[in-house]
Amino acid sequence: MTQRFSALLILLALLTLSACQPISMDTKPSGPDMTTLISDAEKQGDYAVAAEDYLSKAADSEGALKAAFQYRAALMHYELGEFAEAEALLAETNLQQLTSREQLTAHLLRADIAVLNLDGQSALQHLDNIDFASANAAQQKRILELRITAYDLTENWLEKALAHIQLDKLLPETDRENNHVALWQTLMKMTPQALDLYNPGQPPAEDSGWFALAYAVKAYENNPEAMEVAIEDWEFSYPNHPANVDQLKKTVKAPVRLPDQLDLIGILLPDSGPAANAAQAIRQGIIAAHFNARSNVRLQFYDVRPGNTPDSNNVIAQYDKAVADGANIVIGPLDKLSVEILAAYESLSIPVLALNRVSQNVENTNFFQFALAPEDDARSQADYAKKLGYKRAIVLSPRSEWGDRVVAAFSDEWQASGGQLVTRAKYDEAENDYSHILTPILGVDSSNQRYQNLRRTLGQSLEFEPRRRQDVDFLFMVGRPLKARQLVTQLRFHRSGQLPILATSHAYGGEANAQQDIDLNGLIFTDIPWMFTEQSEQDPAYAAVRRQASGDVGSFMRLAALGVDAYRMIPFLTAMSSSEDEKYQGATGELTINEQGQIERLMPIATIRNGLIEPLQRD
Incomplete structure (x- = not known):
């Protein structure tokens, strides 16, 4: 579970504890108090059973009680990591019928799920539904943390910087240095003109000081002598500012x-x-x-x-x-x-x-x-799969140091964005028949085993066609042209069906050959712009x-x-x-x-149709 999830679960715990306290007028519930209706399954930590229980009760209820049960079921799905189900339930719940506390938590949950899906705009819309002033300190801290991430996703550097400044007041002293570094890195993304125009205050105000210091560095980054003079003027105008000037200057790459x-x-x-x-x-x-x-x-x-x-x-x-x-x-x-x-x-x-x-x-x-690093291809494919909405992947790669490097880069990027790696198989490049590897990862052997068990139980033969597993969204394949053609052909033979196969540029030879590359039809891969006519x-x-x-x-x-x-x-x-x-x-x-100082590459996405390369839209 990521730090982001943990922070929100802590907040949920705080909300649960606060629900036991007397309710003031501004937090008066508009619906039933769920603290008296929490199921035994939830208390015992069996969230899957609790979710089913709440959904069953919601189906038999109306109005505020129905909304309350749906909300509770959404919390259970969130606890289980089933974020799509949690979001779908919250989207169809009439939040106005929940208590004020539950409404706040629901909006936070939806914002957090949007951030997990890299949808900063939706996260900000959910956060705009919260009355920040009425939230307690823990809730305000979480709201600002989510805003910071959402602004980063939408590349709104000004609002992200202002949120960091606002968050600083809610942080313990031990956490402020990291927040200052993150604030500084955000300010460094802004132009000198924007830093000057949008400076939120006047000396010696702390928020004004951050913008003024960033302006001094950005405006004179190509003139070290002038920068030193500007920083001396800044220190005179902001004598008690918390910025560690020497330390922050080191983070700026000349x-x-x-x-x-x-x-x-x-x-x-x-x-x-x-x-x-x-x-x-x-x-x-x-x-x-x-x-x-x-x-x-x-x-x-x-x-x-x-x-x-x-x-x-x-x-x-x-x-x-x-x-x-x-x-x-x-x-x-x-x-x-x-x-x-x-x-x-x-x-x-x-x-x-x-x-x-x-x-x-x-x-x-x-x-x-600057290199044609295979890691760039792998990360690019993980990013593309995420944008397509895929969640679960299987990986097929050669048994080699090169294959391990590519898979490591893909796995790191894929799992960092919330994707799941269901299984990985390695093949020997010296072999030509990969049935013993492909049938297990596609789940065809399990399908055959279920058929054999059923035939023994019934004592008679049945019409049967093996099916691949249905719990994965795509297969990421690492291989060079000859092996890629063999693997794609054999995957199709073993009933991969419409399962998308993503690969790196190494799978494509780089020269048009429709007769040879027709075996790669449907393969989705990255490649350099020069490969496209x-x-x-x-x-x-x-x-x-x-x-x-x-x-x-x-x-x-x-x-x-x-x-x-x-x-x-x-x-x-x-x-x-x-x-x-x-x-x-x-x-x-x-x-x-x-x-x-590493040059990173984002490459176009392509597929093979009728044996020839054809570009695809990345977004």
């Missing part, structure tokens, strides 16, 4: 600074070794983007020899050589060890746009990580790269697109590193930079 006119871009890529083919595709993408831009900037390539240890690796020497040659920024290196070595280098005098992603935290604001034809760099493609064309084009975006994104790094809301529409997807 944007990368590049000259208005670049002279030289250094590119660290291997000429030989295991990564040479990938490096060649990336190199072609960079060159194509450069010629398309008709830029006067010079490109200089440096051969990185990725040895197995830092001592045998020359990435530092090549970086230093690029700096000495006058490079303004470096693209690369590509292999993970070289990236790790360069990330730890203390003398990064010019920015680095590395072409891989590392696990350790990199604090240097001059270091960015309409978008690739609009990019002149695509045609130039496509003429150079050979071998695994899909992989070559995806890596070339990485090179194109690495080159084209350079002028936008300052804005993107200043705010996660700044987006770049690239050949590899919609790109943003997170707080760790």
